[in-house]
Amino acid sequence: MVSGLYASYGPIQVLRDINFAVGEGKMLCVLGANGAGKTTLLRALSGMIPFQGSVTFRGQPIKGVPTHRLARMGIVHVPELRGTFAELSVEENLRLGALCSTANQREKLEDRDRVFSYFPRLQERSRQQAGSLSGGEQQMLAIGRALVSRPKLMLMDEPSFGLAPQIVTEIYKILTVLKDDHQLGVILVEQHAALALELADDAVVIASGQIVVSGPSREIKADSRIQESYFGAENY
Amino acid sequence: MQDFLHQLASGIVSGSFYGGFALALVMVHRATGHLNFAQGEMATLTAFLAFTALQLGLPFWLAALIASVVAFFLGAITEALIMRPFATKAQIRLVIVTIGLFMLLNGSSGFIFGFSTQTVPSPFPDSWASDYLSAHDTGSLIVVGAMVVVLFVVFRFTEFGLAMKAAALNPTSSRLVGINVELMRAIGWGIAGIIGNIVGLLVAPAIFLEPNMLLGVLVYGFAAALVGGIDNPWGAAVGGIIVGVAENLVGAYVVGTELKLSVALSLIILVLLLRPQGIFGHRSVKRV
Numbered sequence: 200m201v202s203g204l205y206a207s208y209g210p211i212q213v214l215r216d217i218n219f220a221v222g223e224g225k226m227l228c229v230l231g232a233n234g235a236g237k238t239t240l241l242r243a244l245s246g247m248i249p250f251q252g253s254v255t256f257r258g259q260p261i262k263g264v265p266t267h268r269l270a271r272m273g274i275v276h277v278p279e280l281r282g283t284f285a286e287l288s289v290e291e292n293l294r295l296g297a298l299c300s301t302a303n304q305r306e307k308l309e310d311r312d313r314v315f316s317y318f319p320r321l322q323e324r325s326r327q328q329a330g331s332l333s334g335g336e337q338q339m340l341a342i343g344r345a346l347v348s349r350p351k352l353m354l355m356d357e358p359s360f361g362l363a364p365q366i367v368t369e370i371y372k373i374l375t376v377l378k379d380d381h382q383l384g385v386i387l388v389e390q391h392a393a394l395a396l397e398l399a400d401d402a403v404v405i406a407s408g409q410i411v412v413s414g415p416s417r418e419i420k421a422d423s424r425i426q427e428s429y430f431g432a433e434n435y
Numbered sequence: 436m437q438d439f440l441h442q443l444a445s446g447i448v449s450g451s452f453y454g455g456f457a458l459a460l461v462m463v464h465r466a467t468g469h470l471n472f473a474q475g476e477m478a479t480l481t482a483f484l485a486f487t488a489l490q491l492g493l494p495f496w497l498a499a500l501i502a503s504v505v506a507f508f509l510g511a512i513t514e515a516l517i518m519r520p521f522a523t524k525a526q527i528r529l530v531i532v533t534i535g536l537f538m539l540l541n542g543s544s545g546f547i548f549g550f551s552t553q554t555v556p557s558p559f560p561d562s563w564a565s566d567y568l569s570a571h572d573t574g575s576l577i578v579v580g581a582m583v584v585v586l587f588v589v590f591r592f593t594e595f596g597l598a599m600k601a602a603a604l605n606p607t608s609s610r611l612v613g614i615n616v617e618l619m620r621a622i623g624w625g626i627a628g629i630i631g632n633i634v635g636l637l638v639a640p641a642i643f644l645e646p647n648m649l650l651g652v653l654v655y656g657f658a659a660a661l662v663g664g665i666d667n668p669w670g671a672a673v674g675g676i677i678v679g680v681a682e683n684l685v686g687a688y689v690v691g692t693e694l695k696l697s698v699a700l701s702l703i704i705l706v707l708l709l710r711p712q713g714i715f716g717h718r719s720v721k722r723v
Contacts (some may be wrong), residue, residue, distance in 0.1 A: 245611065270613035282608040284601055295601050298594060299613030348612065 213239045214408045217252070221352065221401075226378055226385040228399035228416065230392050235405045237388040238279060241354045244386070245269055245276035257351065271299040273351035279360065281341040285330030289321055289340055292329050296344030307347065314343035317373050335366035342370065346377060352384040359391050367391070371398055396420040438687075444567035446683030447676055448575060449655075452638050454675020455579040456649070456656030457663065458586060459630040461671045464660075465590070466623020467514070468603045469526070472533040475649035475656070476540035477513075478631035481506040482639050482648075483548040485632070486555050495558040499636055503629045510628025511621040518624070519617065544646040552643035558636075575637045579672070582630060586668040599623055651696070655682065658699040662706050664716025673715065678702060 213236045221227045229237050243250040246266040254261050261269060270276075284292050293314060297307045315322035318339040324332060329340055338358055345353055358374070359367040375398055378385050389395035396402055396416045404412040404425070412425055419425055456475070463471045485502035489495060513536065521529050559574030568576070590596035602609045602619040609616050635649060642648055655678050663674025678699055686695035706713060 247607075247610075265615075266610035267613050267615045270611055276611050278608075278611065282605070282611060284605050284608060286604050287597075287601065291597060294594065294597055295609075295612045295614075298598060344612070 214243070214250075214405075217405075217410055219401075219403055219410070219413060221384045221386055223351070223384055224378060224382040225401065226375075226387060226399040228387045228389055228395035228402045229405060230389065230395060230402060231405035233390075236408045237405055238356055240405070241276060241278075241356050241386065241388055245274055245354055247276075267299075270348065273349070274354065275345040275348050275350035275352070276354040277341045277345050277356060277358065279356040281337045283329040283337050283340050283344065285328065287329060288326050289329055289332070290325045292340055292344050293321075293347055297347040300347060300349045302349060310347040310349070314346055317377075318343060335362050335370070338362060338366075338370055342374065342377075346381075349381075350383065352386070355385060355387045357388055357390060359389065359394065367394070374398070393420075439684075440567060442683050442687045443680060444572070446680035448568065448572040448641075448679070449683065450659075450676035450679020451576050451579040451672075452634060452641070452652055452675070453655040453659040453678050454663075454672040455582060455634040455637070456631065456652050457659035457671035457675050458579075458582055458668055459627040459634065460656060460660045461665060461668055462586070462623055462627035462630060464603070464665050466599050466603055466627075467518070467522075467620045469518070469529050470533070470657075471624070471627065472530065472653070473513075473536035473540055474627065474631050475635075475653035476537050476544065477506065477509055477628055478635035479646060479649050480540055480544050481509065481628070481632040482635035482644065483544055485636055486553070486639065486644055487548070489555070499558075499633070502636070503632050506628035506632035507625035508628075510631075511625035514621045514624035515617070519620070522620075541646055548646070550646060552645040555639045555644045557640040571637075571640055575641070578633065578637060582633065583668055583672040586630075590668065654696065655679070655699050658703045661703050661713055664713025667713070667715045670713055670715030674713065677714075 217240065219227065229240060231237050239248065242248045244254065244261075246261070246264055246269045250262070252262075256269075256272065256274060259272075261272070261274075264272075266276075284295065287295070293311050297310060300307060300310065302310060315325075318336075320336055321339055321343060324336065329337060332340065342355075342358070355374070358370055362370070371394065374385070374387075377383060385399075387395055387399060396419060399416045401414065402412075402416045402419050403410050404419070412419060456478075459474050459478070460470065463469060463474065481502040484505060485498045488498035488501055493501075517532065517536065518529065521532055557571035557574065559570045561570050563570035563573040565573065590600065598609070598614045599619050599622070601612070602614050602616045603623075606616045609619075634652070638648060638652060656675070659675035659678045660671050661674070662677055663670030663672065665671075681702065682695050682698045685698045686692050690697065
């Protein structure tokens with residue numbers, strides 16, 4: 200639940216009066232052009248930058264709560280360019296993901312095996328350094344790492360960035376399964392509007408730091424005027 | 436032959452001091468990615484404290500325990516109050532800050548406890564002595580060996596060790612997985628303080644207790660850490676032994692005792708030229 204959120208980098212106001220809500224098991228996609236403030240929004244929600252306004256997570260205000268504490272509360276942020284630990288092995292990355300999970304040791308192993316069942320390629324490479332994986336595999340690892348923390352809300356920043364369409368489809372397919380299986384709230388930032396609208400329940404469009412359109416994805420997808428004014432033809 | 440074995444044994448013993456000290460350097464590097472040039476002076480200060488407590492009549496283990504607790508907080512608080520404001524600045528500033536700390540602590544030890552050299556007793560029973568090793572030598576080897584094993588196990592098998600490693604490698608991602616990076620850094624410095632303190636307590640009976648007693652050990656310890664690999668406890672320990680043995684043998688048979696220190700420095704240069712990650716360190720792979 201976000202209401203009246205403002206965020207800035209120093210003197211530069213990036214986000215103005217942002218309001219939205221995401222329910223459990225629901226996916227909200229945040230669309231908009233480069234530089235519209237989408238990444239800033241996620242960074243504010245995970246405590247990486249300060250914001251004004253009010254944000255509540257499962258009834259609790261989270262303003263000023265440090266990132267590591269938010270992670271323990273169940274907000275997991277998968278940043279742009281994935282943020283995996285390149286020097287550590289796949290296995291170690293997954294162990295780190297499970298640090299803030301409340302599960303016991305056996306459940307943690309089950310969580311890890313579940314990630315391996317979603318992404319068998321990670322299991323094959325579990326001893327390799329994460330930095331040596333391909334872009335798609337790193338994205339799988341980033342999602343897997345988020346998942347083993349047993350999050351309640353997942354913030355995904357452009358998971359399709361720099362990946363082949365085939366891999367993107369694969370990753371998104373799993374993402375929707377995850378969302379339904381784990382009653383996970385997802386806030387998805389995506390350039391690729393058509394794909395995101397296909398998957399998400401609701402959508403907001405941000406232009407120069409403000410929400411200009413919001414509503415169920417179906418309606419936004421069907422509205423040709425929105426399509427033309429905000430997404431252009433090339434993303435479609 | 437007899438002489439050679441004596442040289443070898445004393446090389447291994449001084450090597451264990453270097454290796455033990457290198458462990459403290461590795462610890463700080465693991466936790467924060469930095470080098471602490473003041474590590475030796477922190478250890479000297481707490482060693483003085485321990486031996487003062489000993490003079491007041493406390494048993495050795497209690498004096499060592501008190502000094503270790505002080506060393507932990509000295510390290511952790513130094514990190515939190517002095518190092519943290521520089522954490523995002525260039526590495527060279529941190530180096531200069533730790534050199535400043537080095538001078539401050541060195542002067543403080545002298546100011547508080549005096550510059551005269553004192554002999555201090557060894558905590559180990561005489562019955563531990565053997566043909567080539569004194570009781571103190573044997574005890575020191577056992578203590579350093581135990582520290583290596585403990586650190587190795589912590590880093591290799593515990594989530595705490597992994598979290599500490601992660602915090603140094605990638606603070607941003609670490610916060611995202613719920614690690615309190617600032618706390619990890621302070622704890623890393625604190626643990627390094629304890630390790631340094633223990634090495635200080637082992638070195639003082641072997642030489643003399645005085646404000647500059649760990650100066651040589653600091654240089655050799657850096658050599659040990661670099662030779663073995665700055666991110667690896669085993670490497671640091673083995674690096675220490677290599678440096679200690681090389682120093683003793685080359686000093687005894689090749690260049691003479693006056694030039695012993697140059698052995699350590701040559702080793703540093705050689706390793707940095709030929710294998711910058713150290714003998715046991717591994718190079719990180721990055722795909723771009």
